[in-house]
Amino acid sequence: MPTTRAAPEPATRRPRPSPGRSMTWRDRLHRFDMRYVPYLMIAPFFLLFFVFGLFPMVFNGVVALRHWRLDDPELTGWAGFANFSRLFTDGDFGNALYNTFGIFLLSTVPQLLLALIIASLLNRRLRAQTWWRVGALLPYITPITASTLVFNVFFSRDLGMANWALGLIGIGTENPIDWRADKLHSWIAIATMVNWKWIGYNALLYLAAMQSIPRDVYEASALDGAGPWRQLWRITVPMIRPVVIFTVVLSTIGGLQLFTEPMLFDLNAQAATGGAGGEWQTVAQLIYKVGWKDLNLGYAAAMSWALFLIILVVAALNTLLTNRISGGRK
Amino acid sequence: MSLLERPRPTPSATRGGRKRAALLGRAPQDTPAGFWTYLLLALSTLFAAFPLYWMFVISTSTDEATSQLPPVVVPGDQFLVNLDEVFSLQDVYFAASLVNSVIVSTVVTASVLFFCSLAGFAFAKLRFRGSRPLMLFVILTLTVPNQLGVVALYIVMGKLGWNGTLLAVIVPGLVTAFGVFYMRQFIVNTVPDELVESARVDGATTMRVYWNIVLPAVRPALAVLGLLTFVATWNDFQWPLITLNGTDYPTSMVAISDLASGNYVIYRRVLAGAFVATIPLLIMLVIGGRQIVRGIMEGAVKS
Numbered sequence: 315m316p317t318t319r320a321a322p323e324p325a326t327r328r329p330r331p332s333p334g335r336s337m338t339w340r341d342r343l344h345r346f347d348m349r350y351v352p353y354l355m356i357a358p359f360f361l362l363f364f365v366f367g368l369f370p371m372v373f374n375g376v377v378a379l380r381h382w383r384l385d386d387p388e389l390t391g392w393a394g395f396a397n398f399s400r401l402f403t404d405g406d407f408g409n410a411l412y413n414t415f416g417i418f419l420l421s422t423v424p425q426l427l428l429a430l431i432i433a434s435l436l437n438r439r440l441r442a443q444t445w446w447r448v449g450a451l452l453p454y455i456t457p458i459t460a461s462t463l464v465f466n467v468f469f470s471r472d473l474g475m476a477n478w479a480l481g482l483i484g485i486g487t488e489n490p491i492d493w494r495a496d497k498l499h500s501w502i503a504i505a506t507m508v509n510w511k512w513i514g515y516n517a518l519l520y521l522a523a524m525q526s527i528p529r530d531v532y533e534a535s536a537l538d539g540a541g542p543w544r545q546l547w548r549i550t551v552p553m554i555r556p557v558v559i560f561t562v563v564l565s566t567i568g569g570l571q572l573f574t575e576p577m578l579f580d581l582n583a584q585a586a587t588g589g590a591g592g593e594w595q596t597v598a599q600l601i602y603k604v605g606w607k608d609l610n611l612g613y614a615a616a617m618s619w620a621l622f623l624i625i626l627v628v629a630a631l632n633t634l635l636t637n638r639i640s641g642g643r644k
Numbered sequence: 645m646s647l648l649e650r651p652r653p654t655p656s657a658t659r660g661g662r663k664r665a666a667l668l669g670r671a672p673q674d675t676p677a678g679f680w681t682y683l684l685l686a687l688s689t690l691f692a693a694f695p696l697y698w699m700f701v702i703s704t705s706t707d708e709a710t711s712q713l714p715p716v717v718v719p720g721d722q723f724l725v726n727l728d729e730v731f732s733l734q735d736v737y738f739a740a741s742l743v744n745s746v747i748v749s750t751v752v753t754a755s756v757l758f759f760c761s762l763a764g765f766a767f768a769k770l771r772f773r774g775s776r777p778l779m780l781f782v783i784l785t786l787t788v789p790n791q792l793g794v795v796a797l798y799i800v801m802g803k804l805g806w807n808g809t810l811l812a813v814i815v816p817g818l819v820t821a822f823g824v825f826y827m828r829q830f831i832v833n834t835v836p837d838e839l840v841e842s843a844r845v846d847g848a849t850t851m852r853v854y855w856n857i858v859l860p861a862v863r864p865a866l867a868v869l870g871l872l873t874f875v876a877t878w879n880d881f882q883w884p885l886i887t888l889n890g891t892d893y894p895t896s897m898v899a900i901s902d903l904a905s906g907n908y909v910i911y912r913r914v915l916a917g918a919f920v921a922t923i924p925l926l927i928m929l930v931i932g933g934r935q936i937v938r939g940i941m942e943g944a945v946k947s
Binding site for chain 2: 348351359360371434438439447448453454460461467513542545571574581582602611
């Protein structure tokens with residue numbers, strides 16, 4: 315290719331070998347190298363994606379339309395839409411969906427707001443700049459399994475640190491909060507873990523965007539006498555809107571698939587019920603329970619598809635909503 | 645409003661007024677952080693670090709420390725005792741699980757670095773038919789939540805006979821869309837076209853160009869991608885739990901969740917295990933913190 319571009323008449327620079335016998339071994343190699351090697355280089359990704367990414371996604375649809383149980387290999391055949399229609403009457407699914415959205419709201423909103431504030435703090439000229447940023451990433455590199463187990467001790471009813479800290483400011487001194495007894499408190503506990511994990515990560519995403527805002531935008535704004543707080547909301551946030559939308563989409567995809575925290579928050583984790591009465595069982599957890607505890611893969615597959623569609627819709631809605639709130643035109 | 649219209653602070657303005665005007669006109673990144681900024685940052689770093697630190701404290705303590713209030717913040721001397729208990733638990737396979745995690749994360753990371761830089765190079769610098777739509781396809785796959793195929797993935801792995809083996813957790817992660825995308829962006833910006841073409845004129849094959857020119861040039865990006873991949877692979881929980889639970893080959897994340905289930909959970913033991921499984925990542929953050937920070941921040945600006 316470079317040769318053809320450099321010379322108007324390719325034949326003058328490199329005698330074009332006539333196809334067939336006269337092609338030398340070198341020419342063949344060169345031709346193979348230019349034509350096919352690029353495809354070989356990208357092939358591993360596509361191969362792997364088709365076998366372990368795309369095919370399972372599509373095949374999931376087939377499984378959802380069939381009877382497919384792990385404990386009864388004899389039971390086969392098409393189930394039609396039975397697995398899907400069952401979703402509409404399944405109280406467990408409704409409950410899991412409710413919990414998932416509850417935890418999602420309690421985690422996403424504070425998470426992104428706090429990330430924004432931390433990012434604006436990190437955006438000042440700081441001593442030991444890198445180390446503040448690395449510190450913010452401590453939760454990001456910590457395994458969720460490990461941190462959830464620590465938070466489990468914090469949120470124990472009788473001698474937990476959470477109740478002790480709340481007691482210091484006079485909350486629940488008479489009746490300590492039982493964090494695993496009802497929906498709201500278990501949601502708050504789990505949301506706290508999610509927030510802890512992702513605030514620093516999102517703050518760095520925002521920080522990156524903030525640093526690419528042209529400086530003269532701020533110079534102009536000083537005219538209005540805008541203080542740091544107003545500056546953040548009136549200038550910074552609208553300027554970094556694409557990244558804000560990106561983080562909202564990321565946390566929607568991640569938040570609606572929440573699995574590890576609710577699993578291990580349960581003292582009887584292996585049951586995957588999310589509390590004695592399913593107080594905090596999320597959809598991802600229910601999929602695991604239906605598939606690998608109740609051994610009904612067909613129904614679990616249908617549930618996965620439903621969750622996928624819900625994620626798509628919510629991610630789209632959130633994108634629109636965020637665009638509005640953060641100052642988009644339409 | 646254009647800069648030209650900006651009224652300059654008059655010399656007659658009061659000292660305080662001038663200071664305020666100068667402060668307000670500055671971009672935040674040029675404003676030195678004040679006392680409150682440092683205080684708030686210190687508090688939030690404390691909030692980020694405390695659970696990790698406390699995990700360490702409990703893993704060095706006796707049972708009483710877990711429920712002591714105000715919380716114990718000084719490490720004890722029981723670390724080796726607790727560790728010994730974790731490692732000698734019969735059906736948790738903790739030691740084996742650490743070895744498994746090292747194998748899985750190392751193999752996946754090495755493979756991601758090789759195949760993603762190879763594909764990234766092809767997309768960035770080689771001209772071949774369909775390269776644009778194929779790259780677009782790679783970017784699209786980034787948005788697909790892959791956890792949603794787990795049921796079918798389990799069936800596929802069953803057909804291959806890989807469930808319950810490390811192959812089930814290694815093979816799907818060998819090349820990632822994010823890695824291909826990240827390497828492509830980096831190579832586009834850092835490897836000059838002329839360098840590739842002049843090597844070509846000298847008769848170098850594509851693979852030789854990759855090996856001698858591209859790989860040395862993208863070392864910083866490989867460090868970033870390697871660290872991010874290692875951390876993500878090490879911490880993966882849902883899929884390893886599905887395919888490895890109850891086998892003799894858990895990863896350390898599955899083993900930790902095993903430690904923590906049962907009627908009576910001994911937290912000094914559980915957290916000792918959790919802490920040991922976190923150590924490799926802490927080391928990575930200390931050594932490669934700068935690179936991890938950069939990787940995350942670059943990802944944000946480009947996407």
